[in-house]
Amino acid sequence: MTETWSVIxxxxxxxxxxxxxxxxxxxxxxxDGAWARGLRALPGRLxxxxxxxxxxxxxxxxxxxxxxxxxxxxxxxxLPTTMASGIAAIWLLRRFS
Amino acid sequence: VINQQPAAxxxxxxxxxxxxxxxxxxxxxxxxxxxxxxxxxxxxASGLLAxxxxxxxxxxxxxxxxxxxxxxxxxAVQQVGRGCWGRRGDSGGTRSKPETAPGHRLDPxxxxxxxxxxxxxxxxxxxxxxxxxxxxxARQRPERRLWYxxxxxxxxxxxxxxxxxxxxxxxxxxxxxxALGMDFAFTAAFIAIARSLWKGRTDLFPWLTAIFVVxxxxxxxxxxxxxxxxxxxxxxxxxxxxxGHD
Numbered sequence: 001m002t003e004t005w006s007v008i009x010x011x012x013x014x015x016x017x018x019x020x021x022x023x024x025x026x027x028x029x030x031x032d033g034a035w036a037r038g039l040r041a042l043p044g045r046l047x048x049x050x051x052x053x054x055x056x057x058x059x060x061x062x063x064x065x066x067x068x069x070x071x072x073x074x075x076x077x078x079l080p081t082t083m084a085s086g087i088a089a090i091w092l093l094r095r096f097s
Numbered sequence: 098v099i100n101q102q103p104a105a106x107x108x109x110x111x112x113x114x115x116x117x118x119x120x121x122x123x124x125x126x127x128x129x130x131x132x133x134x135x136x137x138x139x140x141x142a143s144g145l146l147a148x149x150x151x152x153x154x155x156x157x158x159x160x161x162x163x164x165x166x167x168x169x170x171x172x173a174v175q176q177v178g179r180g181c182w183g184r185r186g187d188s189g190g191t192r193s194k195p196e197t198a199p200g201h202r203l204d205p206x207x208x209x210x211x212x213x214x215x216x217x218x219x220x221x222x223x224x225x226x227x228x229x230x231x232x233x234x235a236r237q238r239p240e241r242r243l244w245y246x247x248x249x250x251x252x253x254x255x256x257x258x259x260x261x262x263x264x265x266x267x268x269x270x271x272x273x274x275x276a277l278g279m280d281f282a283f284t285a286a287f288i289a290i291a292r293s294l295w296k297g298r299t300d301l302f303p304w305l306t307a308i309f310v311v312x313x314x315x316x317x318x319x320x321x322x323x324x325x326x327x328x329x330x331x332x333x334x335x336x337x338x339x340x341g342h343d
């Protein structure tokens with residue numbers, strides 16, 4: 001129980017530090033150039049990395065469900081539809097394969 | 098829902114407007130309400146994962162209110178479930194030393210959002226600025242009114258808290274969430290978000306760089322997944338900075 005609250009406290013402190021650092025040093029963040037492009041790109045690349053990590057931690061069923069979700073995301077650009085298709089795909093694969 | 102990237106990047110344009118009043122809290126909440134459906138889905142997924150990691154509904158509610166970090170929060174909870182904080186996966190009664198908070202590595206959008214709010218609130222008092230920095234989310238469009246931002250952010254905080262707690266309760270009612278494929282909700286959600294961030298061919302090489310670095314780190318070097326995530330993100334961003342142009 002204490003450990004869980006420690007995790008929550010650590011997340012709270014870290015999140016507020018990141019947010020307040022934006023308030024305090026936001027004006028110093030470069031607006032153009034290589035650093036600015038890198039900072040702008042960082043959230044997207046982290047999310048791509050996160051998807052890669054998630055899929056790598058699974059097996060062929062997760063990869064297949066991931067492929068279905070990617071196709072649906074490319075076609076629909078819709079979050080709920082992509083989530084529903086991914087969940088349905090992994091459910092079907094686990095149940096029937 | 099997923100195409101909610103900032104419409105304006107120039108902090109200098111975000112000056113507080115003379116007609117900004119507390120009444121704009123309601124306007125902000127009303128305008129952001131269409132996003133609430135997407136936030137609720139994330140929240141449910143986060144609650145499900147939190148329940149699987151051993152969190153109780155009260156803890157999840159508190160975490161949702163004071164951390165309020167969306168996808169970063171989901172990643173952190175997932176790391177708890179994997180034992181990266183020393184909870185699960187420990188053997189022989191020994192607990193591994195917790196890694197640094199992986200969720201904090203994920204979302205520098207909060208820093209950028211805070212900097213936008215800071216520009217917006219340049220003439221506002223410091224307390225209001227802090228409130229705006231917390232309640233403003235990475236998925237809000239930059240607006241010229243601070244109270245408007247606060248209203249929208251508070252609406253999403255409320256929805257997020259309720260949805261995460263509902264997710265925990267829902268998970269308790271389902272004996273095996275994995276049997277229903279609910280554990281894949283997180284991956285599918287981030288696939289959709291990644292799709293929304295695709296801007297064209299210029300993204301191809303940085304994306305492939307990130308994926309390659311993650312795969313090589315995990316499979317060839319044996320780096321922990323949370324660190325591989327960080328390495329992949331930084332490598333991809335570095336590539337985008339190196340080969341792109343303004």
